[in-house]
Amino acid sequence: MKVIIGTRGSDLALWQAHHVKDKLAEQQIESQIKIIKTKGDQIQHLSFDKIEGKGFFTKEIEQALLDQNIDLAVHSYKDLETTQPKGLCIGATLERAHVADVLIVHPSAIDRTQMFGLKQNAKVGTSSARRKSQMLFFRPDVQIEDLRGNVPTRIEKCKESKYDAIILAKAGVDRLEIDLSDFHLHTFDARNFVSAASQGALALQCRSNDNKLIEVLERINHVKDALSVNLERSVLKSFNAGCQVPLGIYAQPNQDHFNLWVSKAKEADSTPIQVFLSGKDTQEMANQALEKTLNPIKKTLLWPKEESSEAPHFKMLKTAGITIKTQEFIQTKVLKSTIDLSNFQWVFFSSKKGVDAFFENTSIESISKLKIGAIALDTANYLQTKGCTVDFIGKENSTQASAEKFANTVSKQERVFFPISNISIKTAQRNLSPDQYQEQVIYQTFLTNQTIDISGVDAICFLSPSAVESFYDQHKTTPNHITLFSIGEKTTHALREKGVEHITTSYAPNSMALARTILGAI
Numbered sequence: 001m002k003v004i005i006g007t008r009g010s011d012l013a014l015w016q017a018h019h020v021k022d023k024l025a026e027q028q029i030e031s032q033i034k035i036i037k038t039k040g041d042q043i044q045h046l047s048f049d050k051i052e053g054k055g056f057f058t059k060e061i062e063q064a065l066l067d068q069n070i071d072l073a074v075h076s077y078k079d080l081e082t083t084q085p086k087g088l089c090i091g092a093t094l095e096r097a098h099v100a101d102v103l104i105v106h107p108s109a110i111d112r113t114q115m116f117g118l119k120q121n122a123k124v125g126t127s128s129a130r131r132k133s134q135m136l137f138f139r140p141d142v143q144i145e146d147l148r149g150n151v152p153t154r155i156e157k158c159k160e161s162k163y164d165a166i167i168l169a170k171a172g173v174d175r176l177e178i179d180l181s182d183f184h185l186h187t188f189d190a191r192n193f194v195s196a197a198s199q200g201a202l203a204l205q206c207r208s209n210d211n212k213l214i215e216v217l218e219r220i221n222h223v224k225d226a227l228s229v230n231l232e233r234s235v236l237k238s239f240n241a242g243c244q245v246p247l248g249i250y251a252q253p254n255q256d257h258f259n260l261w262v263s264k265a266k267e268a269d270s271t272p273i274q275v276f277l278s279g280k281d282t283q284e285m286a287n288q289a290l291e292k293t294l295n296p297i298k299k300t301l302l303w304p305k306e307e308s309s310e311a312p313h314f315k316m317l318k319t320a321g322i323t324i325k326t327q328e329f330i331q332t333k334v335l336k337s338t339i340d341l342s343n344f345q346w347v348f349f350s351s352k353k354g355v356d357a358f359f360e361n362t363s364i365e366s367i368s369k370l371k372i373g374a375i376a377l378d379t380a381n382y383l384q385t386k387g388c389t390v391d392f393i394g395k396e397n398s399t400q401a402s403a404e405k406f407a408n409t410v411s412k413q414e415r416v417f418f419p420i421s422n423i424s425i426k427t428a429q430r431n432l433s434p435d436q437y438q439e440q441v442i443y444q445t446f447l448t449n450q451t452i453d454i455s456g457v458d459a460i461c462f463l464s465p466s467a468v469e470s471f472y473d474q475h476k477t478t479p480n481h482i483t484l485f486s487i488g489e490k491t492t493h494a495l496r497e498k499g500v501e502h503i504t505t506s507y508a509p510n511s512m513a514l515a516r517t518i519l520g521a522i
Contacts, residue, residue: 001029001030001212001213001216002029002030002031002032003024003029003030003031003032003071003072003213004031004032004034004069004070004071004072005017005020005021005031005032005033005034005070005071005072005073005074006034006036006061006064006065006069006070006072006073006074007033007034007035007036007061007073007074008035008036008037008038008057008061009035009036009037010150010151011150011151011152011176012076012150012151012172012175012176013074013076014033014035015175015176016074016076016175016202017033017074018033019094019175019202020072020074020094020202020204021033023094023220024216024220026220027216027219027220029216031072034064034069034070036060036061036064036070037060038057038058038059038060038061057075057076057079058073058075058079058080058081061073061075061205062085062088062205065088065205065206065207066085066087066088066207068207071206071207071210071213072091072204072205072206072213072217073204073205073206074202074203074204074205075202075203075205076201076202076203077093077198077199077201077202077203077229077233078196078197078198078199078201080198080203080205082233082234082236082237083237084205084208087207087208087209088205088206088207088208089205089206089207089208089214090203090204090205091204091205091206091213091214091217091218091221092203092204092217092218092220092221092222092226093201093202093203093204093221093222093225093226093229094201094202094204094220094221094222094225095222095225096171096200096201096222096225096228096229097170097171097174097175097200097201098170098171098174098187098200099170099171099190099195099199099200099250100169100170100187100188100189100190100193100195100199101131101167101168101169101170101187101188101190101193101195101199102167102168102169102170102173102185102186102187102188103116103117103118103124103165103166103167103185103186103187103188104155104158104165104166104167104168104173104180104183104184104185105117105118105122105164105165105183105184105185105186106158106159106161106163106164106165106183107182107183107184108161108164109122109164109165110184112389112390113384113387113388113389114139114384115138115139115381115384116138116139116186117184117186118139118142118164118165118186119164120141121141121142121143122141122142122143122164122165123142123143123145123163123164123165124142124143124144124145124163124164124165124166124167125144125145125146125147125154125157125158125162125163125165125166125167126144126146126147126166126167127146127147127148128167128196129244129245129246129265129267129268130194130196130245130246130247130248130263131167132144132246132268132269133246133263133265133267133268133269133270133272134193134194134246134248134263134272135167135193136268136269137265137271137272137312137315137316138193138312144268145163147163147166151168151172151173151176151178152176152178154166154168155168155173155178155180158183159182159183169195169196169199169200170187170200171199171200189395190250190261191250191252191261191276191507191508191513192377192512192513193248194248194249194250194261194262194263194274195248195249195250196247196248196249197229197232197233197235197236197247197248197249197250198229198232198233199250201225201229204217204220224253227253227258228251228252228253228258229251230282231251231258231260231282231285231286232249232250232251234282234283234285234286235249235251235260235262235285235286235289235290236249237286238286238287238289238290239264239290245264246263246264246265246266246267246268246270246272247262247263247264247265248261248262248263248264248272249261249262249263249289250262254278256280257278257279257280258278258279258280258282258285259276259277259278259507260276260277260278260279260285260289261274261275261276261516262274262275262277262289262293264293264294270319271315271316271319272316272319273292273293273316273319273320273519274316274512274515274516274519275288275289275292275293275516275519275520276507276513276516276517276519276520277289277292277520278507278520288520292320292519292520296320296321297320297321297322297519297522298321298322298323299321299322299323299458299459299522300322300323300324300325300456300457300458300459301317301322301323301324301325301457301458301459301460301461301518301522302325302326302327302454302457302459302460302461303324303325303326303327303461304326304327304328304329304330304460304461304462304463304467304471305326305328305329305463306326306327306328307326311511312511312512313511313512313514313515316512316515316519317515317518317519320519322518322519322522325453325457327448327450327452327453328448328450329448329452329462329463329466329467329470329471330445330446330447330448330464330466330467330470331445331446331447331448331449332353332357332421332443332444332445332446333443333444333446334356334357334360334361334442334443335357335441335442335443335444336361337361337440337442338361339358339361339362339366339417339419339440339442341362341366341367341370341417343415344370344415344416344417344438345370345371345414345415345416346370346371346372346373346410346414346415346416346417347367347370347371347372347373347416347417347418347419348372348373348374348375348392348406348416348417348418348428349372349373349374349375349379349383349419350374350375350379350418350420350424350425350427350428351375351379351421351464352378352379352382353421353443353445354379354419354420354421354442354443355379355382355383355386356443357419357421357442357443358419358442359386361442364386364387364388367388371391371392372388372389372390372391372392373390373391373392373393373394373406373409373416373428374390374392374393374394375394375399375402375403375406375427375428375509376393376394376395376399376402376508376509376510377393377394377395377508377510377512378510378511380393380394392406392409394406394509395508396508397507397508397509398488398489398509399427399488399489399490399509400427400489402428402509403427403428403430403431404431406428406431407428407431407432410432410436412436414436415435415436415437415438416428416432416436416437416438417437417438417439417440418437418438418439418440419439419440419442420439420440420441420442421441421442421443421444421445422441422443422444422445423445423466424439424441425465425490426439427490445466447466447469447470447473448470451474452470452471452474452475454475454478454479454482457482458481458482458483458522459482459483459484459485459518459522460478460482460483460484460485461485461486461487461514461518462484462485462486462487462491462494462495463487463491463514464487464490464491465490465491465493465494467491468491468494468495468498469494472498477499478500483502483504483521483522484500484502484503484504485503485504485505485506485514485517485518485521486503486504486505486506487505487506487509487510487511487514488505488506488509489505489509491505492505504517504518504521505517
């Protein structure tokens with residue numbers, strides 16, 4: 001048995017084809033590679049959303065399969081349409097590479113005090129509507145310009161300063177083993193900057209009546225990754241969308257169920273609606289994703305903190321149709337303190353209020369030679385607005401997990417300064433030895449003396465245990481029609497101690513994750 005493998009001719013496509021050739025060789029199957037040029041390869045002057053039709057990287061290869069000029073097609077799975085042409089099938093999904101996108105920043109455009117380490121008003125290259133919508137959402141100051149060509153060509157354009165930064169799939173960069181040591185790299189979290197459906201996966205396509213080859217392909221199929229990809233493509237199919245649509249879909253298996261993140265915008269320059277769903281019924285999840293991103297959610301949400309209406313989580317919630325009422329559930333008072341940082345290598349912040357209190361007592365210059373840590377993404381982003389470079393950002397699914405990771409980051413010879421409140425939970429401190437840190441109370445937290453008004457409210461968010469304490473000091477119970485959301489495990493535990501049973505907890509302890517959780521559950 002000898003198999004003819006059809007592929008595009010780019011460096012990445014050829015890497016993929018040779019990877020499959022090696023996999024077949026492990027099964028004692030001889031193969032050869034045949035290069036086929038596609039419409040997408042021939043049209044290099046237009047962005048993807050301006051090329052008419054779908055499957056512009058796959059049609060010619062699929063036709064070669066149907067014409068029996070090749071036996072097996074190797075595709076980047078995200079290039080394939082969700083419905084297989086008659087007579088063809090997916091014989092195997094290979095083990096998935098890194099799912100996320102990576103931002104590659106030219107050295108002249110690096111600014112570590114800005115989100116993603118990218119300077120203000122930078123010129124960013126991408127031809128993906130999905131990447132455009134999410135990049136502009138998080139960084140509305142940047143200028144997006146179209147970028148086409150194979151992976152090495154795009155990187156070369158960035159190296160030549162034609163762009164300040166470019167966005168690529170990390171899987172492609174990793175597979176080609178390109179030296180990017182001259183650049184600053186920011187690998188996005190696929191849950192926050194949602195990847196394309198089936199990104200990082202390879203699809204092996206063959207004729208549906210080629211039983212001998214199908215039997216071979218079943219032996220190299222990666223079942224777990226195939227299940228995730230199938231869910232992502234089910235969602236993609238429900239949207240009837242291709243590369244022209246600003247749509248990101250990422251599924252993650254979690255024991256006996258799936259977690260799913262979806263990002264959908266009307267246009268590349270409009271605010272995306274992002275939802276988080278969790279469940280076992282993949283078709284039901286696909287239907288929910290479609291409904292929740294396309295239909296307005298006419299609900300009123302009480303958010304227990306006064307924030308800018310331009311905050312990304314507020315913009316997204318409002319775009320989805322939610323009315324937001326804001327009110328501070330707690331009050332704080334800064335304590336005038338002398339802060340001596342001479343014997344420390346780190347300063348670690350656990351809240352935005354702690355950041356404000358710290359800088360009311362000292363200057364940014366005082367920590368210019370120190371490393372800075374933040375318990376979660378919200379605090380890190382806030383530190384960057386103050387002009388700080390954040391060296392450690394807690395990105396785990398819980399503050400406890402982030403605290404443990406931080407403890408492993410700090411060397412035994414380093415000491416950490418913790419600016420805290422009078423009721424600090426001290427999650428990070430508990431993972432360090434006593435001689436590794438010192439804490440100082442620089443602000444006090446009180447229950448609010450303002451009436452917390454819940455009239456007309458459909459849902460309430462809780463961002464801290466102290467907010468829970470303040471709310472239930474005034475309201476002994478919450479009406480059954482009000483849905484309760486918690487930003488993390490500690491806050492959920494505080495709610496349970498108040499006798500609350502039905503709580504939806506954010507999948508990660510930050511405002512954007514909480515907003516996605518709300519849109520998926522409300």
